Amino acid sequence: MTTDLIIVGGGLSGGLLAHRLAERHPKLRLRLLEAGPTLGGNHTWSFHDTDLTPAQRAWLAPFIAHHWPGHDVAFEGFTRAFATGYAAITSHCFDSTLRASLGEAVQCDTPVTAIARGQVRLSDGSLLHAAAVIDARGYQRPTRPGPLAWQNFFGQELRFTAPHGLTRPLLMDATVTQLGGFRFVYVLPFTADTALVEDTYYADEPGVDQALLRGRIADYLAAKGWQVADLIREEAGSLPIPLAATPPAIPGPVPTIGMRAGLAHPTTGYSLAEAVRLADRIAALPSLSADSIAAAIDTHLKRAAARQGFFRLVNRMLFLAAAPTDRHRAMRRFYQLPNRVIAHFYAGQVDAADIARILIGRPPVPFFAGLRAAFGDGTAPTVPIPQAGE
Template identity: 40%
Template sequence: MRPESCDLAIAGCGLAGGLVALAMARLRPELRVIVVERGAALGGQHLWSFFASDLPQGAEALADALTTARWDSYEVRFPSRSRVLATPYRTMSSGRLDAAVRAALPPECVITGVETTAVTPTSITLADGRSIAAKGVLDARGIPGLPHMAGGWQKFLGQRLRLAAPHGLAMPVVMDARVEQTDGYRFVYCLPFSPTEVFVEDTYYADGSALDLPLLRRRIADYAARQGWQVDSCEYEESGVLPVIAAGDFNAFWRAGQAGAARAGTRAALVHPLTSYSVPDAVRFALHLTTLDNLSGTRLERASHAWAAQHWRKGRFYRMLTRMLFGAARPEARWRVLERFYGLPKPLIERFYAGRSTMADKARILAGKPPVPVGAALASLTGRGRPLASLDGSAA
């Protein structure tokens, strides 16, 4: 078949790939961009949440296109502390991403329902035999694990519930750790989308990646019952297992890609090492790519490598905290680390989630009496955690 051609081809149109496509359409409209997604819909079936303070200056317009819900504050709940923080909180949806990308690109530039079988710096080959020739290719397909890295897992099941009566939540509950602590640090996350609609997610910071969906569904039902909520229906469900990075060999990780194409998102390890948040890095990287004057295959790969390597270097402090969380605290007592953290000043917490902690922030986080044994904390700094090469925790 005759190959299609473009300036930039993006393999995988989830959050990272979709934001690059939107940023290019807004800021580099002279470029022809083609996106390829194996699913029928762009973005799959996901919600992505973030704090307004996460975004760099000038990014609001890009994020607004995908945002479905906004709140002025959020709440956290722990056994010995609850707190409301006046930091605006936002949620994006895959449905909005799908609509926004389709509105921004010509119909022939959005290819869905077909697997990408091969990627090079200047081409994408599809399972149906088609090929796309491009000046540059960006591989934004998600990967289930991170070879040559180690740590733990953040895993979850979330359901959007329709209730028979109002739930009474005035704002998101980002962490409710007043639940039974099983399989690591467990908390419940609630997003009130309307008086009678709430998204409830059961989340774990766990050593293993196994996800028992029937068990988590029962736990969500039990949580709703304890709140006094009568559930009429479950409108939507999503689940996931995200890497929490404690250590790794970034250069070996990058070489393991082999394709030689530029990368974005999880495939470039562009996530917060401890929280697994991806929105801030996805937005920053998308905007950065629009400033490049040369998007050719080799140059684009070098640019993505340089950006990802810098992100890795900046994440050293957060990887150390991951080692302490997983290595120093007993699984059932990890909530104490987060409870103490949420007693710190609000600006510090905001900078932490944005991945912009200052030296003073880092000193404050580590100062004082630690919520874990000092000996265990020191010993954890020499550890790595379990391999993150695959979802079952096995080595690559």
């Protein structure tokens, strides 16, 4: 079979790109190769409606398993209700939507052992050829990542013995005891008696102690008076929060997308909006030659890197200038900003007025300490920083 394009990795970025290309270029001979038995692994991917344009939300609609018209946040002595809609894609819905739209182009249980321009090698030693190849194999710590902080989380999808009473997501319940950096619990109510409850930490080191966090989630549920009938599934992650001013270079000659290419919101670690934008950009190309795809990805990565600058600065203020205990105070203040500024921040698309409002209007950390960490030599005044290459 002659193949125009092979996408290696049927996770979020590879899957969404394949879907968008199949919609816009139905004659494209495409193969989506995934090492695992299903597409999309074991995740719940969420996003704010305002992260995407209406046109992007429209093509993403078949993937969406849950949508809520608003969401809430809670800090000690301060709660806020947002009218911004929130949506979640489950791995199950992701897999079934892609199989329906891509048909035989999907090949699961197909680990790729080597990738080069125009060819990939499978674990059985065979070679597949294509005019173009894209690497979407997910996060791999770069050889020289620069200093990083981490968003670590562990979640349980649970069925309760009685309705939990939540009708919309509680994106940040930061009223919980602050441990291990800035901590909050994230609750997505899927039905009247089921929810995903995630214990999350903005920490200086990666890693999740699942046994410990199971206990902390149990304590949270007990405090809420929610009794568990069934554990449906669990998920965990450690998302890198970059502190360097610029992203590391992507090694290798093969165009790379997704987390592997650093295409994520630097402060939240979320990559869905970037994956949607890049899928749109590539699918809008008039010709899908290897060169035009490579050039489009390169341009996108450069623009994304430029947009990331402000968020990387915020990260340095949060992780280098602020003591771990101050991150909580900074986030509380952040959530008192105008709706528009918060929406732009999460979308990763701030303008000059937003930046001024966030940085100058009410600095989240003492101004001079913030400047020292942001523009200085990167020496952490209060917390140790992982060294490049660790």
